[in-house]
Ligand code: Q9C
């Protein structure tokens with residue numbers, strides 16, 4: 373299997389993350405990619421190639437102009453107010469229910485308007501890393517669209533929490549959604565996105581919620597107890613023309629392979645019935661038993677079975693990296709899944 377990866381992911385590396393009431397070293401950090409690349413080399417999974425550069429057209433089909441302008445200019449506006457040595461930029465308030473959703477003029481207000489949480493810092497070079505992750509996704513997508521059975525987009529930062537209008541959950545641009553849109557523009561009539569990250573892919577779901585041409589299917593920690601809390605319930609089925617093309621499988625804390633595998637079987641059957649021309653996997657490995665911020669209990673060998681189950685769909689398949697924070701085993705678990713797919 374070919375992997376696409378960019379060295380520019382290192383440009384996004386905030387010094388700290390606000391988590392559980394204090395600043396801690398970021399869970400989402402460049403060592404995640406190192407772990408995966410070293411396992412790819414060790415197992416001779418296949419070549420690792422750099423991305424081509426893509427223009428902004430497909431990103432603009434997925435995200436609103438105000439969000440893109442904000443992400444590109446946020447650091448410059450922040451540092452104009454707080455100085456070039458200012459700490460990474462974070463929001464401190466939010467427009468909750470009953471308030472006005474009007475973009476403020478000042479930069480602190482803009483953070484409040486565009487962010488969906490306070491765990492996703494922006495540094496001077498974050499935007500360059502974010503753009504490189506989109507190029508990684510689109511380069512891998514192009515190979516699959518051009519006839520390869522599969523490719524692995526080793527994106528960092530991840531994307532599935534980013535909506536058309538908001539960033540957060542370590543995500544800025546929704547790489548998987550942009551890749552799905554690229555399949556559609558390239559002539560695929562139906563695209564299915566299967567999201568196996570521990571966290572619900574609220575961004576991807578929202579982007580395609582009213583569309584029948586892109587089905588979104590997700591397995592994730594139940595929203596009653598799990599970030600992002602306000603999406604991911606089983607009754608979210610899509611809306612309007614998209615009704616029936618969204619499927620959520622919320623799972624309780626402590627879920628092991630038995631219940632996970634059963635839910636995965638249902639999810640895969642949904643996709644089989646849909647009959648997509650292309651499949652995008654939002655590949656998170658934070659369902660692992662030792663993940664430091666998650667509460668599912670999958671083991672390393674279970675990822676081989678997830679890969680095998682995905683392969684049974686026999687569709688052109690693009691893997692797009694999302695989360696996974698047990699860095700020591702992240703490479704092993706990721707490559708197990710990809711090898712299970714290829715076996
Ligand atoms: N700081 C992805 O896996 N906060 N995003 C969790 C610990 C946000 C996870 C609490 C978790 C986002 C792509």
Ligand code: ZN
Nearest residue numbers: 569570571695
């Ligand atoms: Zn996650």
